Amino acid sequence: MSNSYYNDQDLAKFGDIIDWQPELGKKFFDYYNTVFQEGALTSREKSLIALAVSHTVQCPYCIDAYTKDGIQRGIEESEMMEAVHVAAAIKGGASLVHGVQMMNKAKDLLM
Amino acid sequence: MKSLKAQGHRLAKAEQQLYILRDHEAVGIPEFAEKINELGLFPLKSTGIEVFQVNVGKMCNQTCAHCHVDAGPDRKEIMTRDTMALCLQAVEDPSITTVDLTGGAPEMNPDFRWFVTELSKKGKKIIVRCNLTIIVANPKYNDLPEFFKAHNVEVISSLPYFSAKRTDAQRGDGVFEKSVEALKMLNAVGYGIEGSGLTLNLVYNPSGAFLPGDQMGLEAQFKSKLLDGYGINFNSLFAITNLPISRFLEYLIMTDKYEPYMEELANAFNPHAAENVMCRNTVSVGWDGYLYDCDFNQMLELKVNGCALKHLKDFDLQKLNERSIVVNQHCYGCTAGAGSSCGGEIT
Numbered sequence: 001m002s003n004s005y006y007n008d009q010d011l012a013k014f015g016d017i018i019d020w021q022p023e024l025g026k027k028f029f030d031y032y033n034t035v036f037q038e039g040a041l042t043s044r045e046k047s048l049i050a051l052a053v054s055h056t057v058q059c060p061y062c063i064d065a066y067t068k069d070g071i072q073r074g075i076e077e078s079e080m081m082e083a084v085h086v087a088a089a090i091k092g093g094a095s096l097v098h099g100v101q102m103m104n105k106a107k108d109l110l111m
Numbered sequence: 112m113k114s115l116k117a118q119g120h121r122l123a124k125a126e127q128q129l130y131i132l133r134d135h136e137a138v139g140i141p142e143f144a145e146k147i148n149e150l151g152l153f154p155l156k157s158t159g160i161e162v163f164q165v166n167v168g169k170m171c172n173q174t175c176a177h178c179h180v181d182a183g184p185d186r187k188e189i190m191t192r193d194t195m196a197l198c199l200q201a202v203e204d205p206s207i208t209t210v211d212l213t214g215g216a217p218e219m220n221p222d223f224r225w226f227v228t229e230l231s232k233k234g235k236k237i238i239v240r241c242n243l244t245i246i247v248a249n250p251k252y253n254d255l256p257e258f259f260k261a262h263n264v265e266v267i268s269s270l271p272y273f274s275a276k277r278t279d280a281q282r283g284d285g286v287f288e289k290s291v292e293a294l295k296m297l298n299a300v301g302y303g304i305e306g307s308g309l310t311l312n313l314v315y316n317p318s319g320a321f322l323p324g325d326q327m328g329l330e331a332q333f334k335s336k337l338l339d340g341y342g343i344n345f346n347s348l349f350a351i352t353n354l355p356i357s358r359f360l361e362y363l364i365m366t367d368k369y370e371p372y373m374e375e376l377a378n379a380f381n382p383h384a385a386e387n388v389m390c391r392n393t394v395s396v397g398w399d400g401y402l403y404d405c406d407f408n409q410m411l412e413l414k415v416n417g418c419a420l421k422h423l424k425d426f427d428l429q430k431l432n433e434r435s436i437v438v439n440q441h442c443y444g445c446t447a448g449a450g451s452s453c454g455g456e457i458t
Contacts, residue, residue: 068321071317073324073328074272074273074333
């Protein structure tokens with residue numbers, strides 16, 4: 001048992017979640033693998049989306065996995081960082097847009 | 112940067128590399144021979160030699176960080192014209208269709224042009240594994256594109272990435288810029304240009320401890336980036352896996368990546384790739400005329416099986432076509448993922 005909440009070796013054990021609930025686990029991985037196949041979006045585009053979302057949900061396993069996936073696909077460092085900025089912009093924007101709610105409430109409260 | 116040999120590094124010795132590779136239990140992966148035995152492929156047999164690969168010397172103008180040959184300017188091992196003459200005799204049989212010249216930088220061998228000229232008279236397909244920068248390294252090499260064209264040589268050149276950062280990290284400072292210059296010179300005489308009949312293929316190998324991605328996807332990106340950015344054309348991209356040998360093995364050990372990399376290779380074992388590994392239709396000749404199953408076995412000094420067949424002087428095509436191939440743990444590199452050969456993906 002690791003003393004850390006996150007252990008990078010646990011990423012390779014992701015498939016073990018099937019052991020305790022095979023039916024749902026298998027459905028999840030079938031769905032997951034289908035999502036990342038070439039479709040209306042290329043696998044390359046999906047990899048960059050996954051990298052951006054990984055940063056938004058702040059999942060270290062996902063960041064490791066999709067950084068490696070991007071490097072293997074030949075994606076450039078600048079492209080990966082732009083994807084992270086898209087994630088940051090949406091996450092930052094999501095906080096800031098609530099500023100309008102704050103303004104509305106303040107205006108309602110004040111004379 | 113000096114070669115491992117010039118540094119006196121322990122991994123310059125093949126037996127030290129084999130000592131590390133053989134300890135598969137420490138890594139927690141099966142023995143490669145056992146793995147292919149499960150498929151009924153052990154002992155791995157030759158399917159008949161079609162490709163005659165010749166390492167004409169370890170001298171090179173570059174000292175790449177991942178080089179499995181440990182080549183460099185300080186390496187003096189060079190094939191003599193006498194040994195080349197033995198090669199010319201050995202390739203007489205029509206079943207040998209291709210002669211694949213590698214090094215080091217093969218062009219640095221003083222008898223390289225003589226050898227290519229003699230080979231071209233035999234009507235064999237000739238491949239030269241050109242590192243590109245040699246073409247611009249010295250004025251005496253500037254006419255190599257014309258020389259290649261005159262002998263209808265297929266040129267295969269390493270370019271690990273379409274930007275300077277990743278290319279130079281692997282192959283040395285300034286290599287990307289010089290490679291671009293050399294590629295333009297090859298394009299200028301027709302190499303890589305549609306309809307010219309002159310083939311220019313590029314080799315991608317990962318700039319780190321990971322498997323190459325999809326070859327077709329990488330090729331599409333290389334084509335677009337090199338054409339849009341530099342006006343460069345080429346025919347195909349070959350994605351080749353780095354094998355845990357020599358300098359790449361040293362890199363893996365120094366960065367604590369040896370065990371995870373070996374695990375990754377073994378976990379990605381592909382039975383279809385194992386059936387079609389390049390050593391089954393290849394023989395590899397060392398600078399001193401000794402025979403090996405592949406260039407990787409050559410660097411690990413694992414000579415071909417059969418006590419009477421180990422040197423060009425004893426070349427016997429029939430016996431070589433019936434030989435069992437020497438395998439070891441590094442062979443996982445050729446069977447991982449989509450497989451890897453000197454011509455890229457296997458499957």
